[in-house]
Amino acid sequence: MEFTLEDISDAEIARRRSLYEPLTESVRELIDAAIRTEVDDDTIREVQRTLDTAVQSLRAAQTDGPYGVRYTADLQGMPWGNAVIGLRNAIAPPVRPERQDDGTVTADFTLGSAYEGPPGCAHGGVVAMILDHILGDAGSADNVPCYTGTISVRYLRPTALGTLHAQARIVERDGRKKIVRGSISDAEGETATAEGVFIVPRSWDGPMPRRITSTEG
Amino acid sequence: MEFTLEDISDAEIARRRSLYEPLTESVRELIDAAIRTEVDDDTIREVQRTLDTAVQSLRAAQTDGPYGVRYTADLQGMPWGNAVIGLRNAIAPPVRPERQDDGTVTADFTLGSAYEGPPGCAHGGVVAMILDHILGDAGSADNVPCYTGTISVRYLRPTALGTLHAQARIVERDGRKKIVRGSISDAEGETATAEGVFIVPRSWDGPMPRRITSTEG
Numbered sequence: 001m002e003f004t005l006e007d008i009s010d011a012e013i014a015r016r017r018s019l020y021e022p023l024t025e026s027v028r029e030l031i032d033a034a035i036r037t038e039v040d041d042d043t044i045r046e047v048q049r050t051l052d053t054a055v056q057s058l059r060a061a062q063t064d065g066p067y068g069v070r071y072t073a074d075l076q077g078m079p080w081g082n083a084v085i086g087l088r089n090a091i092a093p094p095v096r097p098e099r100q101d102d103g104t105v106t107a108d109f110t111l112g113s114a115y116e117g118p119p120g121c122a123h124g125g126v127v128a129m130i131l132d133h134i135l136g137d138a139g140s141a142d143n144v145p146c147y148t149g150t151i152s153v154r155y156l157r158p159t160a161l162g163t164l165h166a167q168a169r170i171v172e173r174d175g176r177k178k179i180v181r182g183s184i185s186d187a188e189g190e191t192a193t194a195e196g197v198f199i200v201p202r203s204w205d206g207p208m209p210r211r212i213t214s215t216e217g
Numbered sequence: 218m219e220f221t222l223e224d225i226s227d228a229e230i231a232r233r234r235s236l237y238e239p240l241t242e243s244v245r246e247l248i249d250a251a252i253r254t255e256v257d258d259d260t261i262r263e264v265q266r267t268l269d270t271a272v273q274s275l276r277a278a279q280t281d282g283p284y285g286v287r288y289t290a291d292l293q294g295m296p297w298g299n300a301v302i303g304l305r306n307a308i309a310p311p312v313r314p315e316r317q318d319d320g321t322v323t324a325d326f327t328l329g330s331a332y333e334g335p336p337g338c339a340h341g342g343v344v345a346m347i348l349d350h351i352l353g354d355a356g357s358a359d360n361v362p363c364y365t366g367t368i369s370v371r372y373l374r375p376t377a378l379g380t381l382h383a384q385a386r387i388v389e390r391d392g393r394k395k396i397v398r399g400s401i402s403d404a405e406g407e408t409a410t411a412e413g414v415f416i417v418p419r420s421w422d423g424p425m426p427r428r429i430t431s432t433e434g
């Protein structure tokens with residue numbers, strides 16, 4: 001696995017963010033509209049031709065493979081391609097995890113039509129995906145790096161699409177293992193809980209810079 | 218949860234599929250291109266304006282809320298909005314689960330840039346999401362409906378982006394519980410295994426039509 005260093009200033013990061021965030025938001029709208037549209041066949045075919053032209057424009061210059069995970073010289077993470085939190089990834093809702101003072105990681109986010117499984121509800125796999133990310137983030141909230149060993153999700157009831165809340169925190173440490181617990185809630189309360197076992201790599205021998213740890217996934 | 222009945226013929230389903238599948242494929246290309254593009258700022262802003270116009274065209278007539286899960290009069294499932302398998306959902310890779318004669322469910326699929334977590338690798342949450350779906354499908358491969366109680370994923374090593382394989386099957390039955398096991402593999406072998414406990418609803422009192430069961434999620 002290779003992490004990419006980009007030696008750019010905070011101002012340049014802000015500039016790129018203001019360029020890419022609205023583009024990604026437009027692609028998210030398009031994903032939703034393509035699922036829900038009921039316009040006539042000719043309009044759909046016309047829109048499709050427009051999109052193919054847009055793809056061609058964007059692909060005129062592009063990275064060779066996936067986006068990767070990039071850092072600035074002062075170790076500010078830019079996991080902008082990430083499937084759950086990436087600001088350039090339209091698949092990401094996006095979730096924006098926030099680290100609280102007590103080490104709990106929380107996130108408020110919205111899941112629309114694109115995340116549906118059972119009618120009107122989030123796909124159980126999407127619930128698991130988001131819990132995996134939030135638990136991973138919470139697992140490294142003590143600034144000791146770790147990777148996911150196992151994660152178990154218990155589904156209490158279907159999760160309604162709409163505004164949701166997730167939270168997780170380390171509940172136990174045992175040698176190189178950390179146990180992390182978390183949950184997802186909709187407006188009616190908890191819908192799924194999760195427990196993960198996270199492993200500190202043998203190679204680890206010192207504290208990581210704080211900012212690098214928020215980019216697990 | 219409400220399932221929607223659409224009384225349409227096989228020919229009409231085929232017609233809609235041939236209209237929506239290419240549109241969704243174009244949106245998938247766009248998601249990838251938006252992550253990887255390195256074109257200049259003006260081109261990006263121009264593309265974004267084009268996309269916003271396309272969204273407006275598609276939204277001129279659309280379903281009120283999410284797509285839902287629809288069935289034809291002969292119970293052919295059309296989970297076209299589904300986040301993992303939906304043919305109208307650009308977030309779906311899509312995975313196309315196939316039920317084998319022995320009850321095993323398998324799927325070959327490709328994950329590109331949009332599913333990245335660690336550099337060059339699938340997000341652990343995406344791995345969990347796909348396993349959740351495949352296990353759910355396998356859990357109802359005996360035509361006895363069930364919902365996911367718990368799912369546990371064990372990560373053996375990072376999953377490389379690219380062509381992947383998933384499989385799952387029921388390994389044990391105990392009253393209203395079914396135990397399902399599965400895994401995901403990349404070119405180098407198994408990267409994650411999963412076990413799920415699936416529960417047959419108390420209300421169940423007879424076999425379900427076979428075709429309805431392939432739409433779990």
